[in-house]
Amino acid sequence: AQTVTQSQPEMSVQEAETVTLSCTYDTSESDYYLFWYKQPPSRQMILVIRQEAYKQQNATENRFSVNFQKAAKSFSLKISDSQLGDAAMYFCAYRRASSNFGNEKLTFGTGTRLTIIP
Amino acid sequence: DTGVSQDPRHKITKRGQNVTFRCDPISEHNRLYWYRQTLGQGPEFLTYFQNEAQLEKSRLLSDRFSAERPKGSFSTLEIQRTEQGDSAMYLCASTGLAGDTGELFFGEGSRLTVL
Numbered sequence: 274a275q276t277v278t279q280s281q282p283e284m285s286v287q288e289a290e291t292v293t294l295s296c297t298y299d300t301s302e303s304d305y306y307l308f309w310y311k312q313p314p315s316r317q318m319i320l321v322i323r324q325e326a327y328k329q330q331n332a333t334e335n336r337f338s339v340n341f342q343k344a345a346k347s348f349s350l351k352i353s354d355s356q357l358g359d360a361a362m363y364f365c366a367y368r369r370a371s372s373n374f375g376n377e378k379l380t381f382g383t384g385t386r387l388t389i390i391p
Numbered sequence: 392d393t394g395v396s397q398d399p400r401h402k403i404t405k406r407g408q409n410v411t412f413r414c415d416p417i418s419e420h421n422r423l424y425w426y427r428q429t430l431g432q433g434p435e436f437l438t439y440f441q442n443e444a445q446l447e448k449s450r451l452l453s454d455r456f457s458a459e460r461p462k463g464s465f466s467t468l469e470i471q472r473t474e475q476g477d478s479a480m481y482l483c484a485s486t487g488l489a490g491d492t493g494e495l496f497f498g499e500g501s502r503l504t505v506l
Contacts (some may be wrong), residue, residue, distance in 0.1 A: 277433075284420075284429075302502075306493040308493070308494070310497075315499075317395070317480070317497045317498055317499040317500070318497040320494050320495075321496070323493065323494065331487070364433050364434070366433075368493050368494075370494065377493070378424065378436045378439060378447070378494060379434075379436070380436070381431055381433030381434050381435075382433050383431070383433050384432070384433050
């Protein structure tokens with residue numbers, strides 16, 4: 274079974290600084306997707322960034338980027354120029370790729386609570 | 392609003408009562424998921440529908456839990472004879488076939504408190 278581990282329950286960063294959230298996963302699959310989701314307080318979970326395992330290039334979305342190390346099964350999220358609105362729970366998630374459109378559910382880590390210090 | 396909607400947002404009930412949650416997915420999405428999230432934890436998969444067919448159920452889904460998606464649109468999750476351990480946030484998510492990006496679109500959740 275796939276597992277996702279986030280070893281940092283809480284992190285804090287000064288506004289405008291850079292912070293990196295860690296995630297490791299375990300799988301025997303070669304093709305899969307990795308995601309970072311953001312869950313603000315009392316708001317729905319939204320996708321921050323995704324990475325296809327077959328792509329060597331690290332994904333970037335504006336201030337958000339990942340460091341994907343497939344051999345090490347590591348998938349960290351870097352947030353640059355942190356803003357107050359970045360404060361939230363961040364969840365790393367894994368999904369096995371599929372050749373048909375079957376159920377490929379997300380497996381989540383336990384999350385990292387990010388606090389932004391003004 | 393064309394996102395995933397869930398109702399009710401909050402439910403407080405006494406142990407032993409039945410509760411039902413409703414999820415309306417994004418209209419063109421044919422796949423629907425239910426997850427459960429307890430305090431300080433990540434969401435855990437409960438069940439999955441493709442159109443009206445329930446194709447997978449987690450072992451977390453005891454026989455007190457039942458989910459339906461009768462016409463392949465909205466879905467309901469019913470918990471019978473609630474227990475205090477059922478207290479959690481119940482999240483619904485949907486996704487569609489187009490592109491199969493793997494992204495799930497989540498609702499705001501239904502928070503259950505069992506007294």
